[in-house]
Amino acid sequence: MIKALTKDLKRNCIVRPVLPSELIVAKGINETVLPENYPTFFYYDVYRNWGDVFLVAVCDGRIVGYIMNRIETKINKNSLFLWKTYKVGHVISIAVLPEYRNKGIGSTLLTRAIELMKKNYGVKKVYLEVRVSNEGAIRLYNKFGFQIEDVIPHYYRDGEDAYLMEKELEEEGD
Numbered sequence: 794m795i796k797a798l799t800k801d802l803k804r805n806c807i808v809r810p811v812l813p814s815e816l817i818v819a820k821g822i823n824e825t826v827l828p829e830n831y832p833t834f835f836y837y838d839v840y841r842n843w844g845d846v847f848l849v850a851v852c853d854g855r856i857v858g859y860i861m862n863r864i865e866t867k868i869n870k871n872s873l874f875l876w877k878t879y880k881v882g883h884v885i886s887i888a889v890l891p892e893y894r895n896k897g898i899g900s901t902l903l904t905r906a907i908e909l910m911k912k913n914y915g916v917k918k919v920y921l922e923v924r925v926s927n928e929g930a931i932r933l934y935n936k937f938g939f940q941i942e943d944v945i946p947h948y949y950r951d952g953e954d955a956y957l958m959e960k961e962l963e964e965e966g967d
């Protein structure tokens with residue numbers, strides 16, 4: 794079952810699109826929590842293009858987590874027409890501060906981001922990369938119905954492999 798926010802957090806936390814002034818805070822959380830870091834301009838670029846699906850979790854007035862996504866256009870190889878394209882969501886990065894973990898914040902960020910990517914861009918699927926050793930995150934993605942589609946050898950700078958995980962989204966009315 795996908796984890797819901799714990800009772801106390803329901804009262805004190807919200808998930809909403811990031812504000813430009815908060816990008817630097819998201820960057821700070823990323824650098825505290827993950828070895829995959831990005832230059833400041835990258836956050837502004839993602840925000841400029843897909844700020845509506847760049848979300849933060851704010852608890853007691855403090856940003857404690859974020860999810861950063863981009864929308865990509867793929868060519869439908871099964872179509873007779875080369876120009877037939879479809880949109881997919883790519884989760885670039887998700888992180889929650891250690892003291893706020895395991896309370897449903899990561900699940901809430903992911904749920905809301907998937908909903909918005911579908912509603913605002915009509916994405917047909919969502920994908921992401923995750924370290925093969927990151928069992929906690931893999932368990933979270935499995936709960937959401939993400940499946941391992943491939944292994945990307947030496948995806949990370951330190952040489953670790955990544956799983957490519959994908960989740961197909963249901964069409965409206967299914």
Ligand SMILES: CC(C)(COP(=O)(O)OP(=O)(O)OC[C@H]1O[C@@H](n2cnc3c(N)ncnc32)[C@H](O)[C@@H]1OP(=O)(O)O)[C@@H](O)C(=O)NCCC(=O)NCCS
Nearest residue numbers: 796887888889894895896897898899900923929930932933
């Ligand atoms: C992955 C992460 C974002 C999850 O955030 P979170 O707020 O703790 O997630 P939730 O509380 O919504 O947990 C949902 C489920 O994920 C799984 N999970 C998350 N972290 C886990 C861990 N460390 N160990 C085992 N399972 C874990 C569990 O199945 C959990 O549900 P359950 O407790 O009912 O079994 C958070 O652990 C994090 O920031 N990790 C470091 C950054 C990272 O690895 N990001 C992903 C990069 S691809």
